[in-house]
Amino acid sequence: MGTGDGRTSDGTATPSGGGGAEPPAGGRGPRLRGWRGILVWGGIGAIALFALIQVIPYGHSHANPPVTGEPSWDSPRTEVLFTQACGDCHSNLTTWPWYSNVAPVSWLVQSDVDGGRSELNVSEWDRPQDGAGDVVEQIEGGGMPPSYYTWMHSSAKLSATEKQALVRGWQATMRRSPPIGGG
Numbered sequence: 001m002g003t004g005d006g007r008t009s010d011g012t013a014t015p016s017g018g019g020g021a022e023p024p025a026g027g028r029g030p031r032l033r034g035w036r037g038i039l040v041w042g043g044i045g046a047i048a049l050f051a052l053i054q055v056i057p058y059g060h061s062h063a064n065p066p067v068t069g070e071p072s073w074d075s076p077r078t079e080v081l082f083t084q085a086c087g088d089c090h091s092n093l094t095t096w097p098w099y100s101n102v103a104p105v106s107w108l109v110q111s112d113v114d115g116g117r118s119e120l121n122v123s124e125w126d127r128p129q130d131g132a133g134d135v136v137e138q139i140e141g142g143g144m145p146p147s148y149y150t151w152m153h154s155s156a157k158l159s160a161t162e163k164q165a166l167v168r169g170w171q172a173t174m175r176r177s178p179p180i181g182g183g
């Protein structure tokens with residue numbers, strides 16, 4: 001578009017309606033045909049579907065169960081780093097963002113939090129923690145936190161120094177406060 005002389009559409013894009021000079025033939029009703037009809041009805045359909053999926057109960061509870069036990073952190077810094085980068089999915093102190101109320105994002109957030117808590121939950125240190133032994137590997141390998149999460153939560157993105165501090169701090173914390181049944 002816009003090669004030189006503005007917008008003299010030579011009939012190729014018929015219903016552009018830019019200047020409103022040439023209304024296409026036909027009344028109001030029949031206009032909703034062809035690509036325009038597809039857009040309008042498709043849009044209405046999408047909005048209806050969007051509204052409908054909001055009613056599905058999954059993803060709305062946003063439960064933060066009680067904290068029944070926590071590791072005895074080796075330092076406040078370790079706890080802060082963990083909370084910042086991992087706490088939303090690996091503790092019961094999840095901060096639920098506004099979009100976690102909106103399906104289908106709410107479903108993804110819920111499944112992340114449920115899945116994360118079941119592997120490792122620093123708020124339930126009174127039960128075995130299967131993932132505790134894999135924390136260092138996950139941090140160093142860059143598997144955790146997930147990249148789609150740090151994209152939305154820049155504060156969860158750990159610098160090299162922070163990674164190192166969290167790894168060291170986690171190891172020290174596990175020495176003084178290992179999970180039940182080892183990790």
Ligand code: HEC
Binds near residue numbers: 082149
């Ligand atoms: C956006 C949510 C989210 C964040 C943030 C997050 N995790 Fe996870 N984590 C998950 C989910 C979901 C699983 C289980 C599914 C999987 O293994 O991918 C998991 C699994 C794990 C596991 C077990 C992996 C295994 O295969 O044994 C470890 C360890 C772990 N996370 C550590 C961390 C650490 C450490 C951080 C912070 C640096 C972190 N996670 C941040 C969601 C998250």
